[in-house]
Amino acid sequence: MEEHYQILAYIDDLEEAHRLAQESNLSSKLVKMIDSVRGDLVELAPVLASDKDYQRLAEVVEELIEDLIESCRKGEEASCGKATETLQTQVYEMKNSLGMEKAKALINGNGFTLIGTADKEGKVDIAFCGSATIIDGKHVAVACLLLSRTAENLEANKHATIIGSRISEESPMDTEVARIYCTLAKEEAAGSIFVMMRAAIEKEAGKTVADMMQKVYLFEIKEIRISVPSPM
């Protein structure tokens, strides 16, 4: 794939939209939404892996961004809002869908995957969760195994962040990281996912350890953020 810098133009256009929106005295809510789309584009950049991805991105955002700039220039709050909302949804979806494969590669089967949770007061805990497995485009499963503080926290606060990485000793810039922001959807003590997770743990750590697993946490994936080496 040739190196692409077109995404910088989109990021730049959103910064221009931000400026024009402020000059036209449009609402701060709208300006924040524009900033949010810009932030997602910055995070999308490293996961664009093929010319096809770039083509898809162009199809998704190009016209909308032009509309947005024009509306910001004219000070039209409603049409700005509409264009920004559509952009937000499209870019967010694209970021998550393109990040999924990389996230699987970095999280599934990685003994150094970590899970972060917080109690009701916001105190944070981080624990190893080598069992974490992205099982489909929307869910990640984690075995409840040696995760006492995590379990306590999840009773009080269902949000979690799972992080898998491949550290480069040669250069920190070559380190690859996937972060999954998720929410506990359900717990399973039987069923196909439970059986699959138990079999995987038995294979990896033996029957004694697998027998210690009482249940599986099934999280719904809300957002994926990827950091991988790339010119952008």
Add this chain to the structure above:
Amino acid sequence: MYERFTLEGKAYPEMGREEEFEYITEKYPQVPQTFLLKTDLERRGVSFSEKAREALQNPSYEHTTQLLFQWHQMDKTQENYEHPLCLYFNDGTGFGIRLGAPESDPWEVDFIDGDFWLMRGSEPFEELSPLPRPLHYGKKTSSGVPMQYIAIAKPSDAFIFVPYRHCHYWNAQDQCRFCDMDYNTGLQMKLGRGFTTRSTPQDIYETTLEILKEEGRWRHLCITGGSNPREGYEREFEFYLSCAQAIQRAFKEVYGRDQIPLYLVLSPYSKDKLERFRDEAGVTRYAPNLEVWDPEKFPLQCPGKNKGLGREEWIKRMLQAVEVFGEGNVECAFVTGTIMAPPPYGYTEIEEAVRSDVEGIRFCIDHHIKPISYNWTVEPGSYFYKIGATQPPLEFYVRVDLERYRLLKEYGVKHGHAFPSGATDYRCCPWSACYDWERLL
């Protein structure tokens, strides 16, 4: 290093740093030593000893941010240390810090008994000094942007604003072949710290107010950045005009003046737009840099500029800029060195390359445009880096500098006065010795 270059048809000898410096010193004794060192430092780059690195972390020194280009011959991502934009010799000649790749055989800077030294082998050769940190560094604008990301010291008496750090020529891979702007912007974004492609006029206004508080530190203010040729450069013009007006607003508040020592290094807009810069933003100087003079090489090296306006139109507008801003208040920079990029982008024969560059310099001087140089560094991310281009020999740069000096002297004889030069001076041009030579006129 130079096996592909020739001089008068003969293969140019391959030389290491010491040997080449010695050779040129003997061949061109009229070149002041610090000018020659500066030229070679821009070409080969520098490396810092551990002691020098540690000493440079002193927070009272000016530490630069990579706002526009990396300036270096390698990515500065693995080693987290600060360094200034420029270091100065004791005669006031300053050179831009370009971290040199090992294959360029860079010069070394060491720290010995409390002083910085440029080393020659294991011996101290020339003493060096960093500049004090500008007062606006470390402060933030009301929107939370660190002010050193709005304007950087350039370095002893100018501040450079880079409000637009994306160049649309990159979108279609038509960027100038020596340029690493978008690569650098992408890299800085990846490194985090909230790096953006743009500054807002409000942030520029607030930063200017802070800069102006440091009386005696600044003499010139400059705006430069990327291009946006969409809608006939209309969006680019509109944005930069608002940035210049933000600086003027701050200036007016402090000094009550409309005309300000602000020069713009931007595209050559149409005459009516240049007049708007002058009349509506108080701009007094302009630099529509052509980058490469050679009519054959310009389209190859600057395809975006060539498609956007074309060389003839560019030159026509440069001349119109003189009508708007006056003789001596318009500059044209050439990226000296790229004329010896690998064919077809450049020439391999030094004579031919010098002749081509000097033709551009002569044209500028004849039309009261100040010709200046930003000496080329082969930066990662640039097209020339990717194709494995290497720097021309030191002799090429010396010959271009000597010819420019000769032509400027001729101008003085012809017109009975020195070249009217109001845009910038040697204190704020660390990237070539062209301004330093003017000190000898």
